[in-house]
Amino acid sequence: MLSIRTLTLAASLMASPVMAADVVTVTPANPPSGQAQGPAPFTYRGTAGSRTQQVYASSFFTTAQNITSLAFRSTPGFLNGANYANVGITLSTTNFGDETGTPLSSVFADNIGADAVSVYQGALSFAAPATGGFDYVVSFMTPFLYDPTKGNLLLDVLLPNGTVVDGSSFFLASYDTANAFDDGVYSVNSVFDGSATSGFANTAAAITQFTGTSVAAVPEPATWSMMLVGFGMMGAAVRYRRRSTKTAYA
Structure with missing residues (x-):
């Protein structure tokens, strides 16, 4: 007894x-290259700032996990670096999704989940990659506990108005982007105004790789x-x- x-x-x-092995998730899974490319979720050089929200379907993720970093895939032919003087990155769980469900609202505040966590704040630099791949890596200052059974994953990237953006080349980092209907990703962008409270809906979103450590469900x-x-x-x-x-x- x-x-x-x-x-x-x-x-x-x-x-x-219970901590377990690292989990690497590519969103969307097995994405083709070259569907689209652009500066989002950041912006071009200058000081106007930007804000972009991207949503990733919960179906991409196989387990609850502490997400500790992400990486964006570089665009073939645009292997350049970039410097961002001030970047704020927040993750949260949201009920909004892509165009087949309830798409992200054009109003940024509407999309943010109650569990929002600031995972990165400060200057960020991406070196020019030698070859195309998930070269633009952001290691989080604070991990985000994400449970895919609770909803989709929302990435919120803010460069406040006045943030200096530059690089060693005239063309800055360009991000390989998925742009197909019903691919599980979607975005709302204000790529030239960091003070905007709303943006423009976009079926495209930067192809993103998340790395986390799986945890037992609580x-x-x-x-x-x-x-x-x-x-x-x-x-x-x-x-x-x-x-x-x-x-x-x-």
């Missing part, structure tokens, strides 16, 4: 997410309540059995 101490230890272990509050009641009943049964045994040998 399990002891109360054993039951308490089991509950403690179940309350702690039970809902109602599930925890049922588990605690069960543990309590099991504990009472253990105490009753002990008392009964003592009485029998008295």
Whole structure:
């Protein structure tokens, strides 16, 4: 029969997410190259700033995970670097999606989920890649816990108005972009105004690779309540059995 101490230890272990191997997710999966290209989710050189929101279908992700970095794929033929003096990147879970469901709203604030986390803030530089690939990497300052059963993943990239954007080449980094109907990605862009509160809908979105560490699903509050009641009943049964045994040998 399990002891109360054993039951308490089991509950403690179940309350702690179990860390596992890294998970790499490309969105959309197996994307073709060259459908489109452009500066989003950032902007061209200058100081006007920009804001772009991109949504990725939850179906791309196989497990709940702490997302720790992302990488954008460079566009073949435009292998250039770029410097962004001030970038804010936020991730959240959203109920909005692409054109086959409820597309992202043109108003940025409408799309942001309640679990929004600022994963990166500050200057960001991308070196010119030698070959095309997921060369433009952003390592997060704060990870984002994403559970695909809760909704789609929203990427929000803000370059405030006045942010200096430049590079060693006249052409800055250009991002390989998926641009097909019902491909699980969608965006809203204001690529020339970092103070805008709304943008223009776009079926295209930069092809993105997310890297995270999978975690065990955490039970809902109602599930925890049922588990605690069960543990309590099991504990009472253990105490009753002990008392009964003592009485029998008295």
